[in-house]
């Protein structure tokens with residue numbers, strides 16, 4: 001029997017093996033980590049109202065997304081610095097995602113060139129997560145390069161104009177070793193060097209990324225590229241509606257895995273408002289604390305088209321490289337298929353709002 005029965009088993013194994021500075025960077029959240037914990041708890045506040053006596057002999061969690069048939073609606077969220085987890089870095093992740101029949105969103109702050117990641121992932125689709133640099137010319141060049149490399153979409157992160165303080169990283173003096181570079185970031189922006197008594201990432205973000213980012217810039221980005229653009233980091237209906245009016249391809253309900261504004265609403269509670277406000281004008285995706293197939297069922301029943309998982313991919317990569325990434329994706333997809341069958345929902349379009357109900361206070 002594989003001793004790893006669930007995503008938490010992978011997490012425990014990874015945290016034991018990783019260097020403490022890296023483990024703290026991957027696992028942590030900002031400030032008191034209330035949102036980090038809240039994300040997970042919030043999914044369990046929704047209860048399932050399963051249907052009975054439906055034929056679930058064939059349960060299919062697959063779907064068409066980004067012009068490709070995917071094995072499940074679970075995508076790999078953009079996470080920085082895979083070189084800290086495995087020498088094969090993001091190319092290794094891409095191979096694991098492809099083997100699982102999934103799709104991957106590559107961070108601007110990755111340690112592998114986008115062209116290499118797209119080649120390693122093929123035929124699995126790669127989306128490119130964009131951070132907007134103060135240097136707009138460099139940002140335009142990053143977008144053009146991602147498109148030329150064959151990325152299928154841009155995912156612009158809108159919740160990180162300034163970096164939320166992750167106290168674990170301040171304490172550890174988080175930095176990248178000199179062997180790891182950022183080949184997709186703005187040229188000349190440098191790396192994430194050691195800083196005494198501070199997080200090297202915090203220094204990088206405040207020097208390089210643009211804190212003036214505003215709605216006009218989202219309009220600018222939409223003009224700049226013919227790639228579909230998703231806005232990641234939205235938790236309010238009014239913001240989601242505005243993004244939809246500007247013409248985004250989709251909205252990602254996210255609080256950056258509890259790493260930006262601590263106290264930000266857990267995504268399982270923000271999702272219904274965003275779904276209502278976008279009103280079918282664009283798809284809604286969600287991430288944050290999704291660790292069980294039942295969490296995915298709840299997200300889709302609440303109106304999400306797809307979900308993203310961040311940390312679990314890093315646990316798989318740290319423990320077993322591409323095979324580990326494939327294993328965590330496949331195990332969550334298997335949990336999803338089981339949960340769909342037990343809910344009486346043999347296909348994703350049967351995951352409807354009547355399946356979920358928010359717990360009464362105290363339950």
Ligand SMILES: Cc1cc2nc3c(=O)[nH]c(=O)nc-3n(C[C@H](O)[C@H](O)[C@H](O)COP(=O)(O)O)c2cc1C
Pocket residue numbers: 025026027039077078079080107108109129157232254255256257258259287288289290308309310311312
């Ligand atoms: C180690 C780490 C690095 C991350 N790096 C990025 C990033 O570069 N860009 C981004 O938009 N989000 C980043 N995120 C946030 C993820 O995309 C995602 O929103 C979050 O991890 C989802 O929550 P989960 O880890 O609970 O699944 C990062 C998250 C983690 C844990």
